[in-house]
Amino acid sequence: MSAKQDVSNHALTGLKAINEIYQIFALTPSSQFALPQFLQLILQTAVRLTRAQYGALGVFDATGTHLIQFLTVGIDEATRQEIGRLPSGQGLLGHLVHEESVLRLKDLTKHSRALGFPPHHPPMKTFLGVSIRAHGRIFGRLYLTEKQEADEFTEIDMEVVKSLAIQSGTAIENGTLFQEIRAAEDKYRLLLQSTTDGIFGIDRQSRITFANQAALKQLGYTADELMNQPAHELLCHAKPNSSVYSASECPILESARDGRGHPNATEIFYCKDGISIPVEFTSTPMMEQNEVVGSVVVFRDISDRQRAMTALRESQQRFQQLAENIEEVFWLTDPEKNDMIYVSPAYQQIWGRSCESLYTSPRSWLEAIHPIDRNRVEGALSRQASGAYDEEYQVVRPDGSTRWIWDRAFPIRDDQGKVYRIAGLAADISNRKELERQLLQSQKMEAIGQLTGGIAHDFNNMLTVINNYSEMLLDEINPNNISQRAEAESIKEAGEKAAVLTRQLLAFSRRQVFEVKVLDLNEIVSNVLTFLRRLIGEDISLKVCLAPTLGCIKADLAQIEQAIINLVVNARDAMPGGGLLTIETQDVELDSIYAQQHIAVTPGRYVMLAVSDTGCGMDAKTKARIFEPFFTTKTVGKGTGLGLSTVYGVVKQSRGNIWVYSEQGKGSIFKIYLPEVKEQVEPTCADPVSPENLRGSETILVVEDEKLVLTVARAILERYGYTVLVAHDTDEALRLAQDGSRLIHLLLTDTIMPKMNGPELAVRIISMRPKIKVLFLSGYMDNALLAVIELKPGIAFLQKPFTQVDLSRKVREVLDKPQPR
Incomplete structure (x- = not known):
């Protein structure tokens, strides 16, 4: 066979091979086309037709800088992986891709861009390479080395390889487009199936043409059960009020009829089990060649939203009920605008001003603050945003009365940590302040009592010695020695007065020993009335109001009598120009509310004794000290200041309480509360007869x-x-x-x-x-x-x-x- 005929046969073989590859490419459906296998076939065909010992085909990524596929023939796996990791833009192969579309070399090692071979790479000289392109885009490269039985690749080899490269470029381009299309389809399919919104399509006859998983799940159907079924009869045949729609009224069919979108409608859809669900839906026409072929319905089950809205309304109602019924003032402000957003109705009750006035003038609450507190509170307002605002102050109500307020602020921050609201709580603590005052007064009285009790103890010891030795001294002095007896009697008289004083101190300090028995307070008052009338004088009227039935108390008779006398004397002295003095007894029930407002009071049944006068009354400072020993408002020599302190001690030692109510110019009322006992009154026994002979020998x-x-x-x-x-x-x-x-x-x-x-x-x-x-x-x-x-x-x-x-x-x-x- 001649060389010319050999060349012709070689060319014919190449054409047949290329045609076979084309037929495979043309006749294989896109969905079944396997690009890697097709490229491997092209590479093997190129090696076979050119009689190359080695062949390689690389496919680039979209950037053209990295290989995503690298196929070889005649090269072991280790070398293939090593070559596949080499940068694609350098050396001889980079030159082939970026500067020459075809490169045929007799000795590649002598090319100026050759960089040598990596370790373990087989030696190569002859080279035929071509870039793989389609529509101006580079997709990869195909190259062959070491042509067998010749020292270089021929031009026919070059044409064969170029033709195969064209086939490769077209296949890669089509494969890439097919993958992109399939990826897009997968994406939209995933999107359609992943959304929680139900989506279904209908044709112009209202038949359902498709439905996503969310629609199937929410409606309770399978795809087979839903496809080609009439949407109106199946899903949307009744209004929210349960009245039946006609097909001409059906809102989900309107887009398919008129070609217009219908957004944000609210309807009722019926599920397979007959249960209705509230939905929000949009209906959008499907167009094909400017013709309406149906519509797409996107719906959302709003059951949770409706439940949430119901819960929100109920929550708002609960908040309103809470805010309108709590005793504290709840308030909410905008710190940037200095606006009052909300204030609870308790503001009107405590401040005595309307809530509307605060909305109109957000700082008007400050005007009500007592002048002695206002500057301090205004200076503290800057601490509201930090949460450090915690103030107590007094407010003056329009009627002139004052209330104590405990006011706190709590900053509310947004997602960035910025304070955009300030919530606050203002409580009326007037009762607490009063209890604190009572506690301090009680502690002060207790401390004074301990002091006076200790003093009385020491005095009593000394007076025991003084008084008895003065008596013994008088026994020894000759009755005819008048001057000495007068001196001794003066000592005795002073000691007796001092003894009375110490007994009063002991009464105040609650350190006396009582002869406790069950008593009738009405009887005690009645027994001392005659004495009291003589005591107060003719210019004072005495009114006695004794309860018809009165509970019993347990106390020392003499001490209770003394307490009544001291209160009456105090009332008499408060009315130097005459007036009305009232003594009243009554059974009372002191409840827990009263006990919360009066320290040391235990709820329960009490017997009350009230002594009131129409005298001069007292101011707050005087009232705070009236039970202190030796405190008196009388002139020097008119009183010891121990009368009311004795009453206080007797009442406290009898486990009772005493409260005074007084205003200047309006008189005073002293109320004693003694615990009621359920025992019978003990008969009053005569004092034991003293023995005539006090001597003894024991x-x-x-x-x-x-x-x-x-x-x-x-x-x-x-x-x-x-x-x-x-x-x-x-x-x-x-x-x-x-x-x-x-x-x-x-x-x-x-x-x-x-x-x-x-x-x-x-x-x-x-x-x-x-x-x-x-x-x-x-x-x-x-x-x-x-x-x-x-x-x-x-x-x-x-x-x-x-x-x-x-x-x-x-x-x-x-x-x-x-x-x-």
Whole structure:
């Protein structure tokens, strides 16, 4: 065969191969076309037709800088991967792509752009390469190396490869377009199926042509059940009021009829199970060659929205109910515009001004603040945005009354952290302020009581010594020595006055021992009326209003009588020009609301005693101090300032409360509340008859830590014939009691002593001497000992300062009293 004929046969073979490839490309449907396999076929055909030892075909990405496919023939996998990672824009291959569309070389190593071979790359010399293009766009490159049985590739080889490159470019372009189309279809299909809105299409006859998954799910149908079904009869045949539509009225068909869009309509759709759902939908015509072929309906189930709107309305109603019914003022402002957005109706009740006035003038609330607080509050407003605004101030209402306000602010921030609203709460704390005032007053009175009680205790010890030695002194002075007796009697008189004073101090400090019994307050008032009428004088009218039926109280008769007398004297002195004095009793129920407004009050049943006058009244400063010992508004010499403090102490020790209501020029009302008891009134017994002979011969153990008192008590008892054992402390008393060599008839002990108090000592000694009798002495009692003494009726007690007769009579009374069995 001649060389010419060989060339012709080679060309014919190439044409046939190219034609076969074209037929494959032309006849394969796009949906079944596999681009990688087709490109591999082209590469293999090029290698076979050109008799190349190696071949490679690379496909670029959209940027033309990276290979997304790299196919080879004759090259091992490791080398293929290494070559595929090389930059596409450099070296000989980069030159082929960007500067020459066809490159045929006898020795590629001598080309100026050759960069050598990577490691493990087989040696190559002959080279035939062509860029793969279509419609001016570079898609890749096809190159062959090492033509067998020849030292270079021929022009026929070059034409064959160019033709195959054209086929490759067209296939890659079509494949890319097909992938883009399919990706777009997938995208829109995904979008259609992923949206939560239901979408379906209808033709002009109202038949459903397609539906997405959301539509199927919301309506409860499968695709087969819905396709080609009449949309009107199936989905939208009734109005929201349940009346039936005709097809001509059906809103979802309007777009298919008139070719216009119908947005944002609200309707009722019916599901497969017959349940209706509220929907919001749009209907858009589908056009084909300017002809309406149907419409697309996009709908959304608004059940959740309607429920949310209902919940919102209910929430707004709850907020309105809360805001309009809470006692505190809730307010909301815009800090940038300085506008009042909302203020609750409580503002009108507390400030006494209308809410509308605050909307009109947002700073008008400041005008109501008391002048002494206004500058401070205005200066604090800048702290509202930080949340540090927390102020207490007074407001003056239009009627002139004042209220205490506790006002706080809470900043509300947007997503960027900027304060765009300020919410606040203003509470009327007038009651709390009043309770605080009452608490401070109570604490002050308690502190004064402790002080005066301690003073009275020390005075009582001293007065016990002074008064008794003055009596003994008088007994020793010759009756004819008038001057000495006068001096001694002056000492005695001063001591007795001082004793009265200390008793009043003890009454105020609630450190007296009461003889507590069940009493009828009406009876007590009635018994002292005659005395009270003489006490107040003829220029004052006395009005008595006693409740027909009155509960009983538990208290000390003498102390309650003294309290009534002191209140009446106080009322008399407040009316120097005459007036009306009223005494009233009544059963009352003090509830929890009253208790919240009056400290130390426990809710329950009480017996009230009220003493009122039409006198001069008091201002707030005077009223705050009237129960303090020695406080008086009278001129010097007209009063000790202990009358009302004694009343206060008696009431408090009787577990009651006292309140005063007074205004200058309008008189005063003192109200005493004593707890009601459900026990019967105890009959009043006559005072025990004092023995005519106060002397005795029994042995008495006297325990007193105050040496002078111990000495004078011993002297008195020995004067009256008693044998006296003395102990300066409880340890010594216990030692004497343990001595069984003598009989001890009576334990006479101070109540408050170091180490051990009197009742505790008595218990110890009685355990050793069960028949011993006990008499307690004290000038002062703490609350714990008062409770012990008062809760055990029959316990003998003698208050300091006592006289010789007081002590001897009480000792004789205790000794002569039968021993309880």
